[in-house]
Amino acid sequence: MFTGDRSGDFLFASLWRCGYANQPTSSDRRDGLRLEGVWITAAVRCAPPANRPTPEERDTCLPWSVAELRFLRNLRVVVCLGAFAWDAALRLNAAISDPPASVPRPKPKFGHGAEYEGRPLTLIGSFHPSQQNTFTGKLTPEMLDDVLRRAGALAL
Numbered sequence: 001m002f003t004g005d006r007s008g009d010f011l012f013a014s015l016w017r018c019g020y021a022n023q024p025t026s027s028d029r030r031d032g033l034r035l036e037g038v039w040i041t042a043a044v045r046c047a048p049p050a051n052r053p054t055p056e057e058r059d060t061c062l063p064w065s066v067a068e069l070r071f072l073r074n075l076r077v078v079v080c081l082g083a084f085a086w087d088a089a090l091r092l093n094a095a096i097s098d099p100p101a102s103v104p105r106p107k108p109k110f111g112h113g114a115e116y117e118g119r120p121l122t123l124i125g126s127f128h129p130s131q132q133n134t135f136t137g138k139l140t141p142e143m144l145d146d147v148l149r150r151a152g153a154l155a156l
Contacts, residue, residue, distance in 0.1 A: 001040055003029060010129040011081075014141060018148040037155070039072055041065060043088030058088050065092050077151045078121050082128035086110040093118045112139070113147060115154075124151050 002008030003026045015038060016024035026033040044053040045061050069075060069092070078093075080086040090108065094101045097119055108116040114125035126147040127139040134140075 001042055003027065003031075003033075006131050006134070007129045010134050010139075010141070010144070014129075014144040014148055017141075017145055018152065020148065020152075037152075039068075039075065041068060043085050053084065058084070059091070062088070062091055062095060066095050069096055076120075076122060077124065077155045079124050079126055079147055079151050080110070081126055082130075083110040083125075085128075086114075086123065086125050089121070089123050090116070090118070093121045093123065096120060112143060113150075115150075122154050124154070 002011050008026060012021055012026050012033065013024045015021040015035065020036055020038045022034045022036075023032065025031075043061060043065070044057045045064055046053075046057065048054065048057055065088070078089050080089045087107075087110070090103045094103050101119075104116075104118070108114070108123075110125045112125060112127045114123075116123040124147055126144060127133045129139060129144065132138075
């Protein structure tokens with residue numbers, strides 16, 4: 001995911017600067033990229049029309065994320081790239097709580113740098129590294145680096 005596109009170029013460069021990747025780019029799944037202490041996934045596992053997933057698609061894919069988390073026993077912090085990911089992570093956090101819980105009400109508001117100390121996961125919001133955000137300066141390299149470094153500090 002993100003490999004070979006401009007969003008990925010932006011994200012992998014930040015992961016590299018923050019010490020989570022062995023190289024600043026990824027153009028192919030066999031290019032040697034190795035991530036350390038990072039799990040990258042998607043709230044929706046299909047390519048919806050116009051790249052606009054629906055809440056129904058998000059909810060249909062939730063069990064896949066829950067299953068993935070069973071293998072990530074040390075996961076403590078999730079960086080959510082965009083409001084859609086934030087909402088999906090809130091639902092995921094509720095689903096993996098012991099016992100399972102509901103999404104908190106009022107729902108924690110998404111924003112760049114927003115934090116939600118949930119159980120069992122803490123969430124941190126970041127604007128998505130889409131060209132729309134990076135070309136306009138809504139998301140700068142420094143902003144994403146700050147979020148990734150904050151996630152690392154919280155994960156200790």
